[in-house]
Amino acid sequence: GNRLGRRGEAARAPWAALARSGQGVPWCSVSLSNAGMAGRAHEVLALVEQLVQNVVVDRAGLPAARRAQATDRLVSYSMSLLGSRMSAFPPSDLALGETLARKLARAHGIDAPVLQLHELLALLRAGSDDPEAEGALAHEHRLAALHLLAELAGSGRASADGAVGAAAAVVAVGFGRTATGRAGEAGAEGGGRFGLERGFALPPNSLSLGEAEVSAVLAQRFEAVVNSPSAHAEAQANGGRLTGRAAPFVGSIWRAAAHESVAESELVRSTLFAMQAISSKHIRFASAQEQVVCMLEPSLPAATRTLIGRLCELGVLYAKCERFVGGRGGTQPSGLEDISENGGSGEGGFVRQALCAAMRNELDDYFRLLSLLDAERLGVARAAESAGGGNGRGTLTLRKLMLWAHEPRLRLQMMCTLVDQSEGVRGGALANSLGLCAQHGDSLVRSYVGRFCAQAGAPLLRMLQEWLSHGSAQDQHSEFFIEARRLGATSNGAEAEALWHSTFALRTPMLPTYISAALATRVLQIGKSVRLLRECAPPAERGWVASRLRRAPELRWGDAQGLEVFVETSSEAIHPRIKTLLVAEHGLLDHLRALRGFLLLGQGDFVQLLMDALIDELGRPATELHRHSLLAVVDGAVRASTAAVEHSSDALARLDIHLRAEPMEDGWSAFSLTYSLGDSPVAAVVTAESLRAYRRLFCFLWRLKRAEHLLAGVWKKHTTALRLFRELHSSPPMRALQRLRHELLAFVHNTQHYAMAEVLEVHWSELQEAVHKAKDVDSLCKAHAHFLASVGDEGLHLEETSFTEPVHKITQIAIEFADLQQRLYDALLERDAERRAERERAQRNTKAGRWATLGNDGGELRAISAEFEAHIEELRLGFYTQFDRFFNTVSRHPSQQLSFLAARLDFNGFHAARHDNDGGADGTHAGWTGGLGDESPVM
Numbered sequence: 001g002n003r004l005g006r007r008g009e010a011a012r013a014p015w016a017a018l019a020r021s022g023q024g025v026p027w028c029s030v031s032l033s034n035a036g037m038a039g040r041a042h043e044v045l046a047l048v049e050q051l052v053q054n055v056v057v058d059r060a061g062l063p064a065a066r067r068a069q070a071t072d073r074l075v076s077y078s079m080s081l082l083g084s085r086m087s088a089f090p091p092s093d094l095a096l097g098e099t100l101a102r103k104l105a106r107a108h109g110i111d112a113p114v115l116q117l118h119e120l121l122a123l124l125r126a127g128s129d130d131p132e133a134e135g136a137l138a139h140e141h142r143l144a145a146l147h148l149l150a151e152l153a154g155s156g157r158a159s160a161d162g163a164v165g166a167a168a169a170v171v172a173v174g175f176g177r178t179a180t181g182r183a184g185e186a187g188a189e190g191g192g193r194f195g196l197e198r199g200f201a202l203p204p205n206s207l208s209l210g211e212a213e214v215s216a217v218l219a220q221r222f223e224a225v226v227n228s229p230s231a232h233a234e235a236q237a238n239g240g241r242l243t244g245r246a247a248p249f250v251g252s253i254w255r256a257a258a259h260e261s262v263a264e265s266e267l268v269r270s271t272l273f274a275m276q277a278i279s280s281k282h283i284r285f286a287s288a289q290e291q292v293v294c295m296l297e298p299s300l301p302a303a304t305r306t307l308i309g310r311l312c313e314l315g316v317l318y319a320k321c322e323r324f325v326g327g328r329g330g331t332q333p334s335g336l337e338d339i340s341e342n343g344g345s346g347e348g349g350f351v352r353q354a355l356c357a358a359m360r361n362e363l364d365d366y367f368r369l370l371s372l373l374d375a376e377r378l379g380v381a382r383a384a385e386s387a388g389g390g391n392g393r394g395t396l397t398l399r400k401l402m403l404w405a406h407e408p409r410l411r412l413q414m415m416c417t418l419v420d421q422s423e424g425v426r427g428g429a430l431a432n433s434l435g436l437c438a439q440h441g442d443s444l445v446r447s448y449v450g451r452f453c454a455q456a457g458a459p460l461l462r463m464l465q466e467w468l469s470h471g472s473a474q475d476q477h478s479e480f481f482i483e484a485r486r487l488g489a490t491s492n493g494a495e496a497e498a499l500w501h502s503t504f505a506l507r508t509p510m511l512p513t514y515i516s517a518a519l520a521t522r523v524l525q526i527g528k529s530v531r532l533l534r535e536c537a538p539p540a541e542r543g544w545v546a547s548r549l550r551r552a553p554e555l556r557w558g559d560a561q562g563l564e565v566f567v568e569t570s571s572e573a574i575h576p577r578i579k580t581l582l583v584a585e586h587g588l589l590d591h592l593r594a595l596r597g598f599l600l601l602g603q604g605d606f607v608q609l610l611m612d613a614l615i616d617e618l619g620r621p622a623t624e625l626h627r628h629s630l631l632a633v634v635d636g637a638v639r640a641s642t643a644a645v646e647h648s649s650d651a652l653a654r655l656d657i658h659l660r661a662e663p664m665e666d667g668w669s670a671f672s673l674t675y676s677l678g679d680s681p682v683a684a685v686v687t688a689e690s691l692r693a694y695r696r697l698f699c700f701l702w703r704l705k706r707a708e709h710l711l712a713g714v715w716k717k718h719t720t721a722l723r724l725f726r727e728l729h730s731s732p733p734m735r736a737l738q739r740l741r742h743e744l745l746a747f748v749h750n751t752q753h754y755a756m757a758e759v760l761e762v763h764w765s766e767l768q769e770a771v772h773k774a775k776d777v778d779s780l781c782k783a784h785a786h787f788l789a790s791v792g793d794e795g796l797h798l799e800e801t802s803f804t805e806p807v808h809k810i811t812q813i814a815i816e817f818a819d820l821q822q823r824l825y826d827a828l829l830e831r832d833a834e835r836r837a838e839r840e841r842a843q844r845n846t847k848a849g850r851w852a853t854l855g856n857d858g859g860e861l862r863a864i865s866a867e868f869e870a871h872i873e874e875l876r877l878g879f880y881t882q883f884d885r886f887f888n889t890v891s892r893h894p895s896q897q898l899s900f901l902a903a904r905l906d907f908n909g910f911h912a913a914r915h916d917n918d919g920g921a922d923g924t925h926a927g928w929t930g931g932l933g934d935e936s937p938v939m
Contacts, residue, residue, distance in 0.1 A: 048078050096146045097121045121146075262300065265377070267308065268396055272374050274312045275405070276367075277319035283312060285319065292319040307398050314405055317412035321363060324419045325356045349426045349477035350459035355434070358455040359415055366408055373404060414445060418452060427479025428510030431457045435513055435558070450558075457557035460512070464563075465555055468523065468570055471531030473504070481511040482524055499535065500528055500684040500777060514560045519567065525778055526570045529578045532777070536681040537581060575776040581681065582780065587648065588682050589771060591675075592784075594651035595686070597643060599673050599694040600760055600791075601701045606641035611709045613637055618667030622660065625667050630657050634673070654678065658695060668706060672698050685780045693788045696798060700807075704752045707811040710818035711745045717825040733869050737821065740876050744814045747883065747905070751807060754901040759795030763787050795897055803893075806886035813879050820875065824868050887911050 052074045062070055101114050124142060262282065270280040274294070279285050282297040294312040296305045377396040414437075421433040434456055438449040463480045467473050473484040483505050504524060511520055556562055582588045597603035613633045617625070638644055638652060658674040672695050677683045718738060770783035797803040891902040891912065906912050 049075050268377055271308055271311050272370055275314045277315040292316045311405055314409055314412055317416050321359055321415050325359045349479045351427050351430050351456050351479050354459050355456040358452050428481050428512055432513050454557045461555050461557055467527040471527045471534055481507050483507040496681045497683040497687045499531060504528055514558050522567050526574055529574045533578060578777055586680055586682050590648050590651050591682050594647050595675055595694055598655055599698045603643050606637055606643045609640050610637040618671055620667050622662055622665045622667055622670035684777060685784050693792055697792055703811050704748055707748045707814040711814055714741055714818050714821040736872055750904045755796055758897060758900055759791055763790045802889045806882045809882045813875055817875050820871050
C-alpha cells in the first residue's frame with residue numbers, strides 16, 4: 001500500500017506542476033491572459049514532453065536507442081488525446097471511481113485491486129480538499145485526471161507500440177515527425193478504440209481561453225490533414241463522414257476563427273426539413289446511382305452529426321417512398337436532384353395505384369407529425385421571445401426529435417421494404433409479394449403490413465366480386481388471376497363453346513397465395529356459368545344470379561374461408577339452374593341421342609335406307625358430288641325411317657353432311673354426316689372438337705357398314721347365279737367365292753357387333769348415367785369427353801394403326817371382292833342371255849325341220865371361272881394375311897374388350913392353336929392351305 005501511495009504521489013507531481021505553471025490540459029478550465037497565447041501553447045507542448053519523459057520513458061527502462069522514438073510517439077499520442085473529443089466525464093469523482101472499479105473487476109475478476117483503487121482515490125480527494133498540500137489538484141482537475149485514467153484503462157494494453165500507435169501516424173503529420181512501421185499501422189487500425197468517436201464535444205463557446213489557444217495551435221498543425229480538398233471530397237462521398245486515418249479528427253478541432261457555433265434551434269429546423277428530404281444550409285440531399293444520399297456539414301460536432309445523421313435516415317426513407325408514390329407525375333422531394341420517376345406510374349395497374357394510395361395516406365400522417373413538431377418548435381420559440389428570453393432555442397431538441405422519430409422510422413422502413421418487394425411485379429403477383437412481407441413474427445409488423453395488403457388487394461376483390469356476380473372480368477392491366485380473351489363469334493354456337501373452353505382461363509402467376517388451385521378452378525367455373533346464363537337464359541332471368549348472391553357474405557382480402565363460403569353459396573344457386581337450362585330446356589340428351597343415331601349409325605333403318613339410296617350417288621368421284629342432291633337423299637331416308645318420329649324436329653333440322661373436296665377420293669371416302677348445333681348453348685358440351693371425333697367414328701363405322709351392305713348384295717347375286725346355272729354348285733371356283741364371301745362377312749359382322757354392342761352401347765349407358773348425376777357444366781363436358789375417348793381410343797382404338805389398318809384393308813378387299821363378283825355375275829348373265837338366244841334359235845330350227853345344236857355350257861363356264869380364278873386367289877391370300885395381323889393384335893392386346901372380339905373371331909380355337917404352333921401369318925400355312933377347293937376354318 002505504501003508503495004502504491006508513493007507511486008501515486010510521484011504520478012501526481014507533474015500534474016501539480018502543470019497546475020502551478022498556469023497551463024492545463026485542453027479539457028480543464030484554466031484562466032490565461034491574452035498575451036503570449038501562441039508561446040504558452042508551445043509551453044503546453046513542452047510540458048507534455050516533460051511529462052512523458054518523467055513519467056513513462058525514464059521509468060520504463062528503455063535503451064537509449066529507442067527512447068527518442070518512444071518519446072516522439074508518446075507525445076504524439078498525448079497531443080491527440082488533448083485535441084480529441086473524449087466523452088463527457090461524469091459529474092462527480094465518486095461515479096467515475098465506481099466506473100473504474102467495474103472496469104478493474106471485469107478485467108481481473110476476483111483478484112482485482114478494487115480496495116487499493118478506493119484507497120488511492122481517497123488519498124487523491126484528501127489532497128484535493130487541502131489546497132495548501134503539496135501536489136494538490138483542484139476539484140475540476142481531479143475529475144479531468146480521473147477521466148483520463150478511465151479512458152486509458154478502456155483503451156487496452158496490446159503492446160508498447162500499439163499503445164501509442166492509435167494516433168501517432170496522423171499526429172506526426174502535424175508535428176513534422178516520422179512515425180513508420182507498426183506505429184503507423186496501429187494508428188490506422190486503432191483510431192476508434194479509445195472512445196474518441198463516442199460522446200459529445202464541448203461547443204467552442206464553452207472553451208476557456210487556454211483551450212481555444214491550444215485548439216488554434218492544433219488547427220494550424222493539422223490544417224494539411226483536416227482541411228485538405230481530398231479530405232472534404234472523401235467526406236462528401238461518404239455522407240459527411242471522413243474515412244481512413246483522418247476520421248477521428250473531424251469535428252474534434254474547432255476552428256474558432258473560421259466558424260461560429262450553430263444554434264440547436266436552427267439545427268432542429270434543418271433536421272425537420274431533412275426528414276422530408278429537403279436540403280438546407282447544413283444538410284444536403286442528392287441522388288447517386290439511383291439512391292438518395294445525405295451529406296452533412298463537416299464542421300458540425302461529430303456527436304451532433306451522428307444524431308442528425310440518424311434523423312436524416314428518415315429523409316432518405318421518405319424520398320424512396322415519395323419517389324415510388326409520386327413517380328406517376330406527382331411531386332417529388334424538392335431537395336433531390338436526378339430522381340427519376342419510378343414505380344408509381346398509372347401504367348403499373350390498379351393494384352400498384354392502390355398501394356401508392358395507401359402509402360400516400362401514411363406519408364400524409366407523417367407530414368402531420370412533422371407539422372405538429374414544427375408548430376411546437378415555432379410556438380415555444382415565439383413564447384420565449386415574447387417573454388423576453390430572446391434566445392429562441394425552444395424546448396424541441398434533437399434528442400426529443402429522435403424520440404419522436406422512432407416509430408415513423410419503423411413505419412418508413414417497412415414501407416421501403418414494400419417498395420423493394422414491388423419492383424418488377426404487378427397485379428396479383430404484387431399482392432403476393434406484399435403478403436410475403438406480412439408473414440412476420442411481430443404482430444405489429446404483421447398488422448401494419450396487412451393494412452397495405454388489404455388496400456392493395458381491394459381492386460382484385462372488386463374484380464372477383466364482379467366475376468362471381470356478373471361473369472365479367474374488367475381487367476385492363478392483366479392483373480386478375482382470370483384471363484379474358486377476345487370472343488371470335490357473337491351470335492352462334494361457337495360463342496357458347498368459346499365462352500366455356502377458350503375465352504376465360506386461369507392466369508397462374510396472378511393467383512393470390514391464399515386461394516388454392518382447386519378453389520380458383522371453382523371460381524372460374526362459377527363465373528363462366530353466370531356468363532353462360534346471361535347469354536342463353538331468357539331476359540327475365542339475367543338479373544336472377546345477382547339477386548341470389550346478395551345474401552352471400554362479403555369478401556375480404558386474405559379470407560380464404562369466406563371465399564369458400566361465397567363460392568359454395570354461388571354454386572348452390574347457379575349450377576342447378578345451368579344444368580336445367582342445358583338438359584331440360586335446350587335438350588342436351590336429345591342432341592346426344594341424335595348424334596348416336598345418325599353419326600354413330602345407331603338408327604339402323606335410317607342407315608340401311610341411306611346406304612341403298614346413296615349407292616348410285618357415291619359411286620362417282622368426289623369432285624362430281626353435289627351437296628343439294630345428297631341433302632335430298634338424306635332427307636328422304638329420314639322421312640322414310642322411324643327417325644322422323646323418334647327425334648325432335650330441332651334435332652332433325654341440325655343433321656347435315658360434310659364433303660371433303662379431295663380430287664383423288666371417291667364419293668364414299670369424301671362423304672360423311674355431321675351435326676350443326678347452331679346457336680344452342682349445348683355447344684358448350686358438344687364442341688367442334690367433339691364433332692370431329694364423331695365424324696372420325698362415323699367414317700370407321702360407315703366403312704364397315706358399306707362392306708356389310710356390299711357382301712349382302714354379293715350373296716343375292718351369287719344365289720341368282722346358282723339358280724340360273726345349277727351346274728355351278730359343283731364348280732370349285734364358285735365354291736371358293738362363296739367361302740371367301742362367308743369369311744369376309746363373318747369378320748365384318750363380328751367387328752361391327754363388337755363396335756356397336758360391346759363398345760357403343762356400354763359407354764352410351766354410362767354417358768346417360770353421368771349426365772343425370774352431373775352437377776355443373778364441367779361435369780357434363782367431362783362425361784361427354786370421357787364417352788368419346790372411351791369409344792374412339794379405348795374401345796375401337798382408332799389411334800392404333802395395328803388395329804385400324806388391317807380393318808381398312810379387309811374392308812377394301814371386301815369392296816374389291818364385291819366388284820369382282822359383280823363382274824362375274826355380269827359375265828354369267830351375259831352367258832345366260834346367249835344360251836337363251838341359242839335355245840330359241842334351236843327351237844325355231846326344230847319347228848322348221850332343220851337340225852338344231854346347243855353349245856357346250858360346261859366348257860364356257862369353266863372358261864369364265866378360269867378368267868376370275870387368279871383374282872379370287874389374290875383376294876383370298878390378301879384377306880388371310882390381314883386377318884392374321886388383326887387377330888394377332890386383338891389376341892395379344894391388354895384391353896379386356898378386345899379379348900371378347902378375339903373370342904368371337906376364333907370361336908373354335910383354330911387361329912390360337914395355329915399361332916401357338918407356328919406364329920406365322922402368311923396365308924400359306926397348313927391351316928390356310930392354298931387351292932380354291934380347300935375348306936375354310938371360318939366356315
